[in-house]
Each structure stands twice: as C-alpha cells, then as structure tokens.
Amino acid sequence: MSERGAWSHKFAAICMALLLAAGIAACGGDDDDGGAASGGGGEGSGSELTGTIPITFVGDMTGPVAYVGKEEEKGMKIAVEEVNSSGMLGDAKLELTVSDTGSDQNKAVQQMNEAVRSDAAAILGPLLSNEALAAAPIAQRAKVPYVATQSQNDGVLEAGEYIYRLTTSQLRYDNLIANHLAEKGVKTVKMVYANDNPTLVQVSEELMPEAFDQLGIELQQNTGIPTTTTDFSSLVTKLTSGNPDAIGMMLVGAGFPGLIKALDNAGYKGLLFGDSAATAGTLAPAGAAADGFVYAVDFTEDLADEFPSSKSFVEAYKKAYPDAPAYGYNATGYDAVKFVAEAIKASGDASREGVLEGMQKVAGGGGFDGAVGPLKLTDPDNRDVAAPGALVEWRDGREHLLTAGDPSQLVQPVKPAE
Amino acid sequence: VAQHLANAIVLGSVLTLFSLGLSLAWGTLDVLNLAHGAVFVFAGYIAYALAKEGDLPFVLLLAISMAGAGAAAVAMELVAFRRIRSRFTAKRQAELSMLVASIGASIILNEFVANQTDNQVFSPGAAAFAVHAYDLGPVRVTNIQIIIVVAAVLVAVALDRWIRRSRHGRAIRAVAYSPGTAELMGVNVNLVAAGTIFLSGALAGLAGVLLAVNLSGQDVATGEYYMLTAFAILIGGGVGSIRGAIVAAYLIAFAETAVVAYGPAQYRDGVAFLLILVVLLLRPQGIFARARFQRA
Numbered sequence: 210m211s212e213r214g215a216w217s218h219k220f221a222a223i224c225m226a227l228l229l230a231a232g233i234a235a236c237g238g239d240d241d242d243g244g245a246a247s248g249g250g251g252e253g254s255g256s257e258l259t260g261t262i263p264i265t266f267v268g269d270m271t272g273p274v275a276y277v278g279k280e281e282e283k284g285m286k287i288a289v290e291e292v293n294s295s296g297m298l299g300d301a302k303l304e305l306t307v308s309d310t311g312s313d314q315n316k317a318v319q320q321m322n323e324a325v326r327s328d329a330a331a332i333l334g335p336l337l338s339n340e341a342l343a344a345a346p347i348a349q350r351a352k353v354p355y356v357a358t359q360s361q362n363d364g365v366l367e368a369g370e371y372i373y374r375l376t377t378s379q380l381r382y383d384n385l386i387a388n389h390l391a392e393k394g395v396k397t398v399k400m401v402y403a404n405d406n407p408t409l410v411q412v413s414e415e416l417m418p419e420a421f422d423q424l425g426i427e428l429q430q431n432t433g434i435p436t437t438t439t440d441f442s443s444l445v446t447k448l449t450s451g452n453p454d455a456i457g458m459m460l461v462g463a464g465f466p467g468l469i470k471a472l473d474n475a476g477y478k479g480l481l482f483g484d485s486a487a488t489a490g491t492l493a494p495a496g497a498a499a500d501g502f503v504y505a506v507d508f509t510e511d512l513a514d515e516f517p518s519s520k521s522f523v524e525a526y527k528k529a530y531p532d533a534p535a536y537g538y539n540a541t542g543y544d545a546v547k548f549v550a551e552a553i554k555a556s557g558d559a560s561r562e563g564v565l566e567g568m569q570k571v572a573g574g575g576g577f578d579g580a581v582g583p584l585k586l587t588d589p590d591n592r593d594v595a596a597p598g599a600l601v602e603w604r605d606g607r608e609h610l611l612t613a614g615d616p617s618q619l620v621q622p623v624k625p626a627e
Numbered sequence: 628v629a630q631h632l633a634n635a636i637v638l639g640s641v642l643t644l645f646s647l648g649l650s651l652a653w654g655t656l657d658v659l660n661l662a663h664g665a666v667f668v669f670a671g672y673i674a675y676a677l678a679k680e681g682d683l684p685f686v687l688l689l690a691i692s693m694a695g696a697g698a699a700a701v702a703m704e705l706v707a708f709r710r711i712r713s714r715f716t717a718k719r720q721a722e723l724s725m726l727v728a729s730i731g732a733s734i735i736l737n738e739f740v741a742n743q744t745d746n747q748v749f750s751p752g753a754a755a756f757a758v759h760a761y762d763l764g765p766v767r768v769t770n771i772q773i774i775i776v777v778a779a780v781l782v783a784v785a786l787d788r789w790i791r792r793s794r795h796g797r798a799i800r801a802v803a804y805s806p807g808t809a810e811l812m813g814v815n816v817n818l819v820a821a822g823t824i825f826l827s828g829a830l831a832g833l834a835g836v837l838l839a840v841n842l843s844g845q846d847v848a849t850g851e852y853y854m855l856t857a858f859a860i861l862i863g864g865g866v867g868s869i870r871g872a873i874v875a876a877y878l879i880a881f882a883e884t885a886v887v888a889y890g891p892a893q894y895r896d897g898v899a900f901l902l903i904l905v906v907l908l909l910r911p912q913g914i915f916a917r918a919r920f921q922r923a
Contacts, residue, residue, distance in 0.1 A: 432893070443634040463848070465748070
C-alpha cells in the first residue's frame with residue numbers, strides 16, 4: 210500500500226467515523242424531535258429528573274366559557290408552583306403554557322395541532338364538549354397524554370388510552386341531593402330542567418326520579434325547558450301550585466337567579482335545590498332569595514375540613530388569591546396538573562410515553578389525593594375520575610358544606626333516611 | 628287562571644318594550660338592527676356597572692343606561708348605517724348591508740359585555756332596586772312588574788301618538804317614505820335618522836334595565852331569546868307597524884303563557900315560530916300591515 214493509498218484509507222476511515230457519528234447524532238436528533246413527536250422536556254429518570262417539563266393547557270381563555278378557563282388556569286398555576294417549589298420532581302420543573310381556544314371548536318383544533326407538535330409532555334384539554342371531542346383524537350393520534358376537564362361527554366374518553374378525564378360527573382354525586390331531601394322530610398317535589406343539556410337531561414329524567422322513587426318522594430312534575438328561557442312567571446305559577454315541599458332546578462347560568470327570584474316573589478317558602486352549575490357565585494344575583502339553596506358539587510372550600518389534600522389546596526389558593534373564594538373550577542385545574550406531576554413522579558420519566566406509563570400507574574394504584582379529596586380513576590380502563598363530591602348550601606353569599614361524599618364510593622348511593 | 632292572565636300581561640309588556648325600538652328602526656329607516664338584543668343587554672350591563680360602583684337613584688341609573696344604549700345605537704348609525712345608506716342606491720342592497728353591519732355591531736357589543744363580566748350572570752341587584760311582591764286579590768305581582776306594564780302602555784301610546792301626530796313624527800315618516808323627497812322638503816335626513824336610531828336604542832335600554840331587575844340576572848345570551856320572539860312580533864304585526872307590534876306582542880305572550888301553563892312547556896319557543904309560519908303562509912304582509920307611508 211503506497212503512502213498516498215494509506216492516507217486514502219485513513220481519510221475514508223475518518224469519513225466513515227464522521228458519518229457514523231452524524232448518524233448517531235441524527236438518531237439523537239430524532240429523539241429531540243421526539244420532544245415534538247414523543248414529547249417531554251425533562252431529562253433523566255427517577256430521582257434524576259432535570260430541566261423543564263413543558264405542559265400545555267389548550268383552554269377557553271376567551272369566549273362564553275372563559276370564566277371557567279380562567280379559573281382553571283388559576284388552579285393550574287398554583288399546582289405548578291407547588292410541584293416546582295416542593296421538589297416533587299427532583300430538579301425538574303413544570304412549565305405551563307396556555308393557548309386560547311376562544312371557546313371555538315375550530316380554533317381548539319388548531320391549538321391542539323400546535324400543542325402536539327410542540328414538546329409538551331402532556332396536554333390539558335379544552336373545556337367545551339364539542340372542543341374536547343375534536344381535540345382528544347388529535348392527542349390520541351399523536352400519542353400525547355391528554356387530560357380533559359369539564360366535558361361530561363363520555364365520547365371524549367372513547368378516543369383511546371392517552372385520554373383521561375379529571376372532572377367528576379355530577380351523576381356520581383347528585384344522589385346526595387335526594388338523600389338530603391329525604392332527611393328533611395320532603396315528600397313532594399317538582400322539577401324543571403334544561404332539556405337541551407344532555408347531562409342535565411340524564412340527571413333529571415333518570416338519576417333523580419330513580420332516587421326519589423327509592424326514597425318514597427313523589428315527583429309531581431318534571432318540566433323540560435330550553436336553556437334560553439328567561440321569563441319564568443307562568444312556569445312559577447305552575448311549579449308552586451299544590452305547594453310542593455321542594456322545587457328543583459337543573460339549569461345553567463342566568464336561569465338560576467331568575468327562577469329563584471321569581472319563586473321568592475311568588476311567596477314560595479319550600480326547599481330549593483339544583484345542579485352543580487349553581488356554583489361559582491352564579492346564585493349571587495338572586496341575593497337573599499337564594500339563601501338555603503342546596504346543590505351538589507365536586508369541590509367546595511369547606512372540604513378543607515374533611516380532606517388534608519383539600520386543606521392544602523385551599524391554603525395555597527387563599528395565599529395566592531386572598532379575596533376570591535375557591536370553587537370547583539380552580540380545584541379541577543389544580544388536580545389536572547397534580548395528576549400529570551404524580552404520573553411523572555410514578556414513572557420517573559417525563560417523556561410522553563413516560564407520562565402515560567405514570568398515569569396508568571397512578572390510576573391503577575388507587576388514584577391520588579387532590580384538591581377535591583381522594584380521587585379514584587375508574588372505567589373505562591381507569592381513565593375517568595370519581596371524586597366523593599359534596600352537598601352544599603348557599604347562604605350569605607357563599608357555599609357551606611352540608612355533607613361530604615363517601616370517598617370509598619365511585620357513585621354516591623341513595624340512602625333512605627334513618 | 629287570574630295569575631296566568633297577569634303573567635301573560637307582564638310578558639306581553641316585556642315583549643312590547645323590547646320590540647318597539649326594533650320596529651321603529653325597521654319601519655322608518657329600513658334598518659333591521661340585529662344588534663338590538665346586544666344593545667338591550669348592554670343597557671343592563673351599564674345599570675349593573677353603575678350599581679356596583681355607586682349609589683345612584685334608580686331613575687338616574689335608568690336614564691344613564693338608556694342614554695348609553697341610545698349612544699351605542701347612534702354609533703352604529705354613524706359608523707355603518709349612514710355610510711351604507713349614502714353609498715348604496717339600490718334599496719335591497721343597502722338593507723342587506725345594514726343587516727350584516729348590525730350583526731358585526733352585535734358581536735362587538737356582546738364581546739365587550741362578555742369580557743367585562745367574564746360571561747357570568749349579572750344584575751343591578753337589590754341595592755339598585757328593591758323588588759317587593761303585592762297580593763292584589765287572587766293575583767301576586769311585584770313592583771317592577773307593575774312598572775313594566777305601565778311603562779309599556781305609556782311608551783307604546785306616546786310613541787304611536789308622537790309618530791302619527793307630531794312634527795318630528797311626520798319628518799320620520801317622510802324619511803321612511805322617501806328620503807330624497809324629504810330632504811328636498813327641508814328635512815335633515817341624517818339628523819332624523821340619528822334621532823330615530825337613538826330613540827330605538829334608548830327603548831332597548833329601557834327594556835334592558837327593567838328586565839335586568841325583573842329577571843334578577845342576565846347574561847349575553849339573554850338578548851337572543853328576545854330577538855327571536857321580536858322577529859315573530861314584527862312579522863306578525865306587520866313590518867314597521869307599531870300598533871301591530873303591540874298587538875302581536877300580547878298575542879304571543881298569551882299563547883306562550885297558555886302553552887307553559889296548560890301544555891308542554893318545552894314547546895313554548897315554538898309558539899313564536901308557529902306564528903311566523905302561519906302569518907307568512909296566510910298574510911305575508913303581516914296582520915296589521917298597511918301601505919308603507921302609513922307605517923309607524
């Protein structure tokens with residue numbers, strides 16, 4: 210071999226080595242892209258987690274349900290601060306990015322597509338059911354762990370194994386209302402409900418009538434009305450005729466104060482009850498007429514006296530927002546982030562696959578303690594949440610806890626009065 | 628039965644108050660102002676914001692809210708309707724353009740209120756007006772309901788007489804009949820149009836504030852229900868006919884009340900659409916329609 214030939218071989222060997230190195234680097238580059246494709250900004254595993262772990266909230270920050278999105282964001286920020294300051298994930302820090310859907314399905318899809326292309330380790334999804342139904346399959350196809358909140362449509366969970374839901378359906382705890390009515394000796398009830406809201410229809414046409422039947426309460430009238438109804442005068446005359454012991458309203462938004470005030474003006478003195486949409490100060494415009502109104506929620510501030518994890522959340526919330534009461538929307542946002550953090554901790558891996566593996570471990574291991582109390586994850590495939598819930602009474606401009614749900618139950622049972 | 632009749636009269640008065648302003652703008656200026664519901668809610672928001680900030684007497688709060696609603700309507704006239712009227716000579720094209728412009732104005736106003744209230748339910752509250760109920764024989768009514776009925780009657784009569792008898796009313800009708808001819812006769816068409824739109828907005832404001840107190844809570848969506856019913860009233864009563872609008876408002880109120888009281892309440896909203904359908908099939912010009920120059 211000539212000297213020139215030897216140099217040629219050496220040059221070829223160096224080139225091969227460089228190519229191999231470039232190839233390995235390229236593979237590594239794929240992994241980094243996998244930040245986009247497989248996600249996760251944190252590095253290492255177990256106690257070696259370092260760097261930042263991006264999570265994205267594709268949320269409704271403007272539009273009709275912006276008030277929910279903004280409240281959830283408050284809870285999320287508290288959870289991020291708590292996780293980062295406590296060293297729960299070792300040296301790694303959660304980094305929350307918020308993108309606004311404008312409460313619009315098309316925009317939600319755009320934002321979701323951007324979120325799955327980012328290096329987000331997990332995505333906290335939009336709130337409206339139509340948005341969530343469109344967003345969940347995008348997360349599933351991109352294999353990004355996705356936590357839905359607020360949407361009560363079970364179709365969201367059907368998208369696949371990457372999809373979890375962290376808002377407890379009121380179907381799981383509304384029996385607390387029926388039990389309370391029985392305890393109060395209520396024998397006759399009339400109800401009015403929003404007949405264009407699938408969850409409220411199910412609550413009003415199936416859950417409550419069955420519970421009343423078991424408790425010996427006579428449901429004298431069950432009237433469906435459109436959500437847009439604003440004039441309740443003739444309805445009130447119909448509801449109050451026969452003076453039932455209690456009147457229920459399974460409505461949303463402005464319907465609550467309007468109907469409560471109309472019943473008050475009509476001189477009705479019986480018990481009033483409603484669904485979880487009465488929370489977050491919705492009853493305030495009705496003033497003193499709403500005092501004594503009873504409804505069931507997944508979270509209320511007084512749960513701090515029942516569950517240590519609720520107490521810890523309420524204390525953190527009060528520190529951040531001293532003048533604002535904490536409601537379920539804040540608690541859900543907090544729990545969604547805590548779930549992702551618990552998952553990363555469980556798997557010791559902040560990649561998207563690691564987060565999913567961690568979620569499965571947390572869900573299969575009995576859940577975790579959140580702002581709403583002990584959270585269990587149940588069917589389908591331990592991906593839907595079941596919190597105990599609470600029965601509350603609105604009085605003097607705030608919620609007061611009447612009964613906390615039983616944490617051992619996935620659905621609060623009907624309990625005949627003793 | 629007496630209570631249901633009283634409920635129907637109150638509802639009819641509410642619908643009359645809401646529809647009069649819409650009818651006025653449509654009948655005289657050919658402006659089908661789809662932002663009327665948004666102006667109505669905007670007035671309720673002004674009352675809520677004023678009540679939250681200060682301790683104004685209700686009459687003053689009502690007057691400011693009406694003026695604010697009227698000003699919002701005038702802004703629409705100056706920014707959009709007037710320009711469209713001057714640019715399009717084809718009447719149909721101008722009407723359609725103004726309709727689209729009013730949709731845009733409606734979105735802007737609604738977004739403003741939604742952002743200011745975080746889309747939450749709002750109300751002027753008991754501090755602005757304390758609602759009390761009274762038993763009048765077999766009927767129970769509140770002070771705000773009595774005010775609504777009286778206001779509807781007074782406003783309807785006054786508006787009808789003003790449009791028919793007063794010099795300004797004749798000017799409005801002249802503009803409605805032929806803007807060009809009216810201008811040649813010395814009528815300041817732009818001023819008349821702005822005044823009419825202001826009055827239309829102020830009437831929406833009157834309805835918005837009284838309703839906000841009566842309902843104890845409204846949100847951005849509240850105006851939508853009234854807009855849908857108002858269309859039925861205007862079509863049923865004959866486009867631009869104030870007397871027709873009043874009669875149609877009470878007819879729909881009695882029909883809706885009867886459906887809720889004695890029938891399936893969920894079909895209540897269907898009453899308005901049934902009326903639209905029947906009127907369009909049998910008397911498309913409306914029950915009380917007259918020749919155009921006799922409108923209002």
